[in-house]
Amino acid sequence: MAGALQWLNPEGFIDPKTPKKADASKAIAAYTDVASVSAGVALIQGLAATLGFECDYRQGNFVVAAKAGACLGLGGSGSVAGKVGAAQIGQFFMCIAHQLKQADYKKMSGLMKLQAFDTLNQIYYLVVAAERPLESFAGANALEIARQFANVSRSIHQGGEQFIRQVEKQLRFGWGWYSYMPPESRGAMIRTVIDAFKQNEQGGNYDLRQLAAYAINELLATTQSIRHLDNTLDRITAALGEQPGRNQGVQMISAIVEGTAFSACINRCEMQLASATPLLGRPFLRNDEPAFQRAQLPLHHSGYPLA
Numbered sequence: 001m002a003g004a005l006q007w008l009n010p011e012g013f014i015d016p017k018t019p020k021k022a023d024a025s026k027a028i029a030a031y032t033d034v035a036s037v038s039a040g041v042a043l044i045q046g047l048a049a050t051l052g053f054e055c056d057y058r059q060g061n062f063v064v065a066a067k068a069g070a071c072l073g074l075g076g077s078g079s080v081a082g083k084v085g086a087a088q089i090g091q092f093f094m095c096i097a098h099q100l101k102q103a104d105y106k107k108m109s110g111l112m113k114l115q116a117f118d119t120l121n122q123i124y125y126l127v128v129a130a131e132r133p134l135e136s137f138a139g140a141n142a143l144e145i146a147r148q149f150a151n152v153s154r155s156i157h158q159g160g161e162q163f164i165r166q167v168e169k170q171l172r173f174g175w176g177w178y179s180y181m182p183p184e185s186r187g188a189m190i191r192t193v194i195d196a197f198k199q200n201e202q203g204g205n206y207d208l209r210q211l212a213a214y215a216i217n218e219l220l221a222t223t224q225s226i227r228h229l230d231n232t233l234d235r236i237t238a239a240l241g242e243q244p245g246r247n248q249g250v251q252m253i254s255a256i257v258e259g260t261a262f263s264a265c266i267n268r269c270e271m272q273l274a275s276a277t278p279l280l281g282r283p284f285l286r287n288d289e290p291a292f293q294r295a296q297l298p299l300h301h302s303g304y305p306l307a
Contacts, residue, residue, distance in 0.1 A: 004033040005066055005082040007095050011283045016090025016134050021175035022283030024291045029281065032091045035064045035082025055096070057116035060139040061085065062092055086138035093134065096120065097180035097284070105183060105228045115142065118240050121185035122149040128178045128189055129163075131170065153238045156192055160199030161208060167193060168211040171218040179222040179284050187235030187249070190219050194236070194252050213260040216253055220265050221288045226273040233266070 012028035062084040084092040197212040223229040236249035
């Protein structure tokens with residue numbers, strides 16, 4: 001069997017380099033390739049796809065197993081194997097982001113192996129923090145990705161101000177992969193901004209504080225639910241998988257944003273998200289825009305259940 005595994009992307013066709021912010025008022029959903037199908041059994045050996053869809057990271061690529069019975073045009077039992085290459089990695093990352101959103105950021109042990117999930121978060125982080133093209137990670141060794149993640153996390157001690165200015169410029173430029181970060185990589189990114197600012201704190205640089213606060217606000221303003229926000233605040237650490245706790249996260253953020261235009265960023269997000277539900281079949285949106293509340297109305301597309 002050869003071909004491609006597709007999924008219904010609520011954001012339609014995307015540019016993997018820089019996904020554009022979708023117009024929530026338009027039904028732009030489209031079926032897009034998320035992996036190339038392979039007949040090789042070894043590719044998905046050990047993946048049960050008990051939830052209908054399961055992922056791992058093997059030999060430099062994300063691999064996907066999907067239940068044949070859940071695929072359009074196929075039937076019966078068994079699984080279909082797919083490998084995520086450079087051509088599909090953008091859609092794959094978008095697919096995982098939406099799977100997490102639709103599960104409201106609850107632990108989904110059957111979706112992805114823990115090591116693969118760490119690799120996914122490390123790549124998200126490197127795309128934003130080091131401005132690495134997403135497709136450059138196709139074929140990359142997981143240990144090398146982990147090494148790059150550790151190196152970038154440490155490098156802010158030598159260039160804290162430059163790092164903050166680079167991140168702020170990227171976030172101010174517009175929508176990007178930072179908008180889709182899971183709580184783990186999002187929390188690590190916020191922690192890196194905080195640590196970078198602390199390297200220059202002695203100078204009393206108010207402008208730099210404003211830039212750091214802006215970056216933190218952008219990372220919070222693109223959380224999609226109260227659980228997405230809470231899980232992020234629990235994980236303000238560069239150590240993926242650890243949860244220092246919400247109190248520490250709030251204290252660290254407050255110490256940066258206090259006295260800036262973004263001093264109420266956490267409270268504002270909490271108010272915006274308090275009554276929000278995960279937007280099934282909807283694009284990712286900023287939680288501080290009117291479109292976010294309007295998008296609570298369901299998307300009328302047969303590919304998605306109504307909330």
